[in-house]
Amino acid sequence: MLKSTKLEYGDGRVGKTTLVKEVGNKVKGFGQPVMVVVSKIPDIGEIQNKIADGIHLKFEKTTKDERAKELWCRLKEGKFIIILDDLWNEWNDDEDFRKIGIPLVENGKGCKIILTTRRWTVCKSMECQVTIQIDVLDDDEAWALFKMNANLDENVSRNIIEEAEKIVKECNGLPVAIVTRKLRVLEEGGDQAMLSYCVLYIRRITQLMWKTWLRYAWALELYGKVDSVEEVRIQVLEAIDYLKDSCLLLKDTQWYIKLHDLVRDVALWIASEEESGFMIKSRLELLNESFEPCRAISLLNIEEKKLPGRLIPSNLEILLLKNCDVQGTCFQWMKELKALSLTAGKHCPVGMISLYALTSLPKLRALRLENFEDFSFLRNLRTLEVLSLRGLGFEGLSNELWRLENLKILDLTDCTFRSRFPPNVIQRLSS
Structure with missing residues (x-):
């Protein structure tokens, strides 16, 4: 049995992460809780770095074993809460914690561990001191959460209330879906569009990405025909702050922010339903689907480098490509393209496309x-x-x-x- 360990489990959208954050912050007698996302394939080095950042430890060694010893020595001298979020596989004994450098509480010092998982088998095998199942919200709780996040009050029209009730019902009591889909009742504009453009990138993005979003917002006239770049900059920063306040964008480290996997999935779902045609796919998926209506395509993290020759989405407005071998003839049909990003990697030939083909883009x-x-x-x-x-x-x-x-x-x-x-x-x- 794992002493000093609490485990919460439930569906991937019921709010386990939010709940354990609140619990960690309210426990007395411990310092600021340290939260680390474990995920399906744990990266020991990354987990060690996150914990070290959380306790303000600067590693002197370079190997994982040496850093585990450094963490162990620091953690065993204090009282800490370590939150390991999204555990997919069981950690059967103290050895797994020792590999990282986490000492459990002994003689009043060490670490209290809070784990979250989606899998009951993980709970059963780890035999934690406390195991709590997190269920979905009931109808009243779901409606209250949606109203709070969407700022609905008695002045809202009946039509909006009816639409909101339909949305809440579709979410089936899942908090992440409710918080994300509140964007449906917002007026179309910056906040909703900004979340859609966030999902064009990989899940972990630099805090300075707002500069890139500013440029795309200007090119796509996201905020209409405005007079100055400064005006768009203010709008973009306000939209990003709103998404952070709504917990749709999360601070990962000092330099990075991230999208929760499920928030990203729901945002893509909303974008596709609302005919904005956002697509983030690999080449093999592209070959098997129709993407003619697409307005946005992002291929920044794909294994295969050759873009399909029949990529001719005439409605495309924004295209992000990295390390892709592209036929210049593709651009001849992209008459609506307004924003384009091309990155050639170290192992990708610089002449991956004929850049002269870009001169055929009348709205770029x-x-x-x-x-x-x-x-x-x-x-x-x-x-x-x-x-x-x-x-x-x-x-x-x-x-x-x-x-x-x-x-x-x-x-x-x-x-x-x-x-x-x-x-x-x-x-x-x-x-």
Whole structure:
């Protein structure tokens, strides 16, 4: 039996994570609880790093075994609560905790462990001191949660109330679904769209990603035809803050935020239902599905590098590709494309596409290129308003940039120059 250990289990959307956070914060006699997501395939090194960050420990050693000893020595001298969230497989004895460096409470010091899992077999095999099943909400609780998160009051019209009641019923008492689907009763606009654009990326994203979202929001006119980039920046930051306050975006570390897997799944479900056509797929899935109505496609983390030659979604507005071999003819049919991101990896040929094919995009307003070298085509992208070039060293770029008369945002992060940069371009951006 695992002493000093409490385990909560239940369906993947019933709110176990939120509940254990609250429990950890209210337990007296311990420091700030440290929470780590274990997930299906535990990464011991990542778990060690998260715990070390939580107790302000800077590792002196490099191997996992040595770091486990460092953690053990620090943790056994204090009183800590460690929350291991989303455990998929049983940890049968103290050895699994020792591999990480977690000492259980002994003589009043060490760690109290709170575990969460979706699987009853994990509960049964681990024989924790306390096991609690978390059930879904009943009808009254579900409605109260939805009203609170959607800010519904007595002034809301009956039509909205009826629609909201239908949504709550569809969620079947699952808190994560309720909190996420509250966006259905919000007015269409920044908050709802911003969540949709978050899911275009992998689950863990940098805190500075708002700069990228700003550029896409501008290109897609997410907030209508506004006068200045600064106005869009304020709107984007307000939307992100709202999503954080609603626990739809979660702080992961000092530098990263993340989407809970289920929030991301529900957000994609909403996006697809509302005909926004968001798609995050691998190539094999693309080959087996119709994606002509798609408005957004993200292929940032796929194994196969060759994009299907028949990718011709005429309604596509935003396309994010990484390490993909793309046929230039694909772009000839993307007449609605407004935002494009292309990243060539170290093991992907730089000439993965003919960039001259981009000149066939009549509405392209935002372009991001990483690890490319040839920019002689830029002068022909007269509609371009946002340009981001990353990690490059080049010359002759100035000859291309001064022709982009509509350019509003220019990002040259990690770029080096061999020639003088034209001041007239900077003056135009600041005006």
